[in-house]
Amino acid sequence: MNPLPTILLLSLYELGHQPHGLASPRAHLAQAGLPAHAVDLSVEPFPTEIAARADFVGISVPMHTALRLGVSAARRIRALNPRAKICFYGLYAALNEPYLRETGLADHILAGEYEASLLEWLQPAFTSHESRITHHALHPHPSYLLPLRASLPALSSYAHLLCDDTAYVAGYTETTRGCLHTCTHCPVVPVYGGRFFAIPVETVLADIRQQVEMGAEHITFGDPDFLNGPTHALRIARALHAEFPGLTFDFTTKVEHILQHRALFPEFRALGALFVISAFESLSTETLIRLRKGHTPAELDTALNILHAADLPVQPTFVAFTPWTTLDDYLKMLNWVRTRGVVNYVPVVQYAIRLLIPPKSELLTDPDTARWLGPLDPENFSYTWAHPDPRMDTLYQEISALAERMAEQFADTDPCTAFEAIERVAYALAGQAAPPRLGRAHLLPPPPRLTEDWFC
Numbered sequence: 001m002n003p004l005p006t007i008l009l010l011s012l013y014e015l016g017h018q019p020h021g022l023a024s025p026r027a028h029l030a031q032a033g034l035p036a037h038a039v040d041l042s043v044e045p046f047p048t049e050i051a052a053r054a055d056f057v058g059i060s061v062p063m064h065t066a067l068r069l070g071v072s073a074a075r076r077i078r079a080l081n082p083r084a085k086i087c088f089y090g091l092y093a094a095l096n097e098p099y100l101r102e103t104g105l106a107d108h109i110l111a112g113e114y115e116a117s118l119l120e121w122l123q124p125a126f127t128s129h130e131s132r133i134t135h136h137a138l139h140p141h142p143s144y145l146l147p148l149r150a151s152l153p154a155l156s157s158y159a160h161l162l163c164d165d166t167a168y169v170a171g172y173t174e175t176t177r178g179c180l181h182t183c184t185h186c187p188v189v190p191v192y193g194g195r196f197f198a199i200p201v202e203t204v205l206a207d208i209r210q211q212v213e214m215g216a217e218h219i220t221f222g223d224p225d226f227l228n229g230p231t232h233a234l235r236i237a238r239a240l241h242a243e244f245p246g247l248t249f250d251f252t253t254k255v256e257h258i259l260q261h262r263a264l265f266p267e268f269r270a271l272g273a274l275f276v277i278s279a280f281e282s283l284s285t286e287t288l289i290r291l292r293k294g295h296t297p298a299e300l301d302t303a304l305n306i307l308h309a310a311d312l313p314v315q316p317t318f319v320a321f322t323p324w325t326t327l328d329d330y331l332k333m334l335n336w337v338r339t340r341g342v343v344n345y346v347p348v349v350q351y352a353i354r355l356l357i358p359p360k361s362e363l364l365t366d367p368d369t370a371r372w373l374g375p376l377d378p379e380n381f382s383y384t385w386a387h388p389d390p391r392m393d394t395l396y397q398e399i400s401a402l403a404e405r406m407a408e409q410f411a412d413t414d415p416c417t418a419f420e421a422i423e424r425v426a427y428a429l430a431g432q433a434a435p436p437r438l439g440r441a442h443l444l445p446p447p448p449r450l451t452e453d454w455f456c
């Protein structure tokens with residue numbers, strides 16, 4: 001019998017939580033009798049000794065930042081150990097398959113419900129040591145196992161919940177995979193094509209339970225959208241609260257779902273929901289239509305009112321810079337944040353988010369790409385684009401530099417200071433006087449939040 005192969009799974013970055021991209025495939029490998037070393041390079045050193053003797057290396061790339069870092073890790077592994085077979089898995093692996101294949105960094109690419117496919121790839125390759133390059137489609141009936149978290153870095157190594165100036169240990173789990181919607185800018189869409197899968201309630205509960213035993217005092221439900229299956233979500237939240245009445249949670253859901261399922265929010269709050277993340281995206285009707293968001297600028301107010309009524313703060317996310325967002329739209333966004341009193345709700349990075357167009361993006365089919373789309377920049381895993389109004393690209397440069405400086409201080413300084421600085425830059429570019437200083441007393445207080453802000 002062949003000896004067991006040495007398998008190394010690497011995670012680079014998962015928004016500051018313990019990587020699901022390690023815990024989930026490890027469970028499937030362990031069930032098949034294939035132990036794997038799992039290393040999270042966001043909090044652990046590069047495992048040189050294991051990488052040098054690994055037969056197979058899986059690199060988890062669920063987001064753009066992870067792929068950038070994952071490519072560097074793959075180069076390092078190739079230099080150390082040319083015979084290792086490397087598989088990139090996760091959303092951004094599928095989107096960037098040609099680059100990863102042509103540069104010789106990947107022997108294999110998987111995305112979507114990748115766990116079973118990873119196993120399928122490893123089992124014959126383990127015997128023959130032959131690699132194949134295959135892009136697997138979604139498994140029609142994916143199976144979900146309890147994520148294997150033992151020996152991963154402690155939850156206390158990751159982003160904490162910050163609530164009333166106190167830090168709490170946070171865990172992370174998912175109740176669904178994929179998404180029912182088809183927003184044009186979303187990396188989930190080319191992989192899942194408007195489909196989503198529910199993870200069994202018992203599996204989600206068992207994962208919450210094991211993280212509570214590891215010290216979790218709060219759970220982030222990291223589904224692309226928690227309310228794709230509202231009955232499923234409610235069942236899980238009720239079960240969580242029944243078993244752990246003191247445990248709090250947060251989740252992500254779209255504006256359209258906040259409006260559709262408005263009746264559920266008071267109950268989510270009573271069950272322990274502390275805050276919600278929602279893709280508000282833009283105050284520009286044109287941009288919301290192009291991104292196929294399913295909501296209007298006016299509905300941002302409705303969503304905010306629904307959440308206020310349920311005593312649930314929202315962390316809105318924005319795609320502040322797109323080819324259709326004018327300078328006037330940008331000022332409208334700032335004005336909306338100011339007049340709704342939610343300056344403390346919006347992480348400063350959100351004012352500097354620029355539309356990312358990965359290969360295979362739905363946006364490539366937009367009817368007027370000739371006005372703004374540039375060539376693919378494969379090393380940055382996205383298409384270049386320029387705004388038809390060059391002032392918007394200047395504004396982006398200035399705001400992103402400013403936001404970067406301010407973000408480092410966000411936890412410790414008054415977010416109003418960052419917001420006012422952003423206002424000054426934007427209004428100056430528009431040739432207008434910036435609004436007066438914010439009346440701090442009229443703003444909603446800083447809501448509970450995670451110490452790592454959401455971005456792509």
Ligand code: SF4
Pocket residue numbers: 179180181182183186187188189224225254279
């Ligand atoms: S609702 Fe969210 S996760 Fe779903 S397609 Fe739109 S942006 Fe993506």
